[in-house]
Amino acid sequence: MIKRLSAIAAVFFLLAFLSPVFAGTPFDSKTAINDAKQNNSDYYNDWSPNVPKNDRGLYYITKSGLSHITDGNGNSYGFLTYGQPHGDPPRNGQQRYIGYTFYGEDYTNMDYPADKNANGADFASKNWVRHPWGESPSAKAVKASNPSFAYFNINPGDGSPEYLTAMQAGILIYGGANANNGFTMANFKQGTELYDNIEQYVHILAPPTQYAWGIGRMWHIENGSLWYVTVPIMPGALLPTTPDLSTNLEIDKFINVQPGRKITSTVAYKLNQDHKQPERAWVR
Known part of the structure; x- marks a missing residue:
């Protein structure tokens, strides 16, 4: 029987293999947008009625601090946003928001x-x-900090374990390789309440797709003040797949064998024909 990768194994896989130094080749924007509209049409469409009227279109933003995270083909992936960058005056050539979410929330610029x-x-x-x-006092404080947060109850994926591994991986890769917010990540690990239940803390602004990062926010309270951090949510194309294997065991060697006797046999593993990519096998 073939078991799926555990969440922690998947995250360590990502940290080991998805950390090139140089920026990758931006994935094709048209393909990314069409895939999103086809497979997540509840959220991604040609335009959104909830963003400012001057520009409600859907865009694929490929230049970001995560451009160095690539797949096995050297592709890097962008963010799907509606409308145009906006917000505070630019700092270090960056605007605070790179667009809007489908529900009209400001799309955080990581x-x-x-x-x-x-x-x-x-x-x-x-x-x-x-x-x-x-509805906790802290949650009400979060929502009171921005009128658009009234959309919390209908945003896709909030509180769902569907994006657990993608959130864990996004936080570790962003926090470990990007000094933008200055956190130390050593204690964000399996077995801790925050790591194992991170989906209970991240509000999803935009869900990830196969070819686009999702984005979320977390809030913490410090000395009575409310602060938020940006959480990139890893696209499906960067997450490890579970190999689709067939096994073949030499069962004839186990016929009429006395209990306790040691038997040497051969097990053959083979990727099924419809598996979409090659896999490296490690035998221990």
Whole structure:
């Protein structure tokens, strides 16, 4: 029987193999947009009625601080946003938002300089707001900070484990390779409440697709003030796949054998014909 990769194994796989130094080749925007509209039409369409009227179209933004994260073919992936960049005056050539979400929320620019650098603070020990879309006093404070957060209850994926591994991987890769917010990630690991249940803390602004990063936000309270961090959610094309294998065991060697006797046999593993890509096998 073939078991699926555990979430932690998948994340370590990503950290080991998806960290090239140089930017990859931007994936084709037309293919990315068409895939999103075909497979996630509840969220991705040619335009959104919830964003400013001057430009409601859907765009694929390929230049970002995650351009160095590539697949086995050297492709890097972008973000799907509606409308145009906007917000505060640019800092370091970046605007605070790179567009809007389908529901009209500001789409966070992960490359915009942080309002407050964490200066090496432990990410896992911060006072993160659980269920920011809920009704706790902390969640109500989050929603009160921006009128558009009234859409929390209908955004796709909030609280769902569907994107758990993609969130874990996105946080570790972004936090480990990008000094934009200055957190230390060593204690964000399997077995901790935050890591194992990260989907309960991340509000999804835009869900990931096969060829586009998703984006989310988390909030923590410090000295009575509310702060947010951006959470990139990894696209399906960068997540490891479970090999589709067939096995063949030499069963004739087990016929009429006395209990306790050692038997040497051969097991043949073969990728099924419809498996979409080659896989490297490790035998231990």
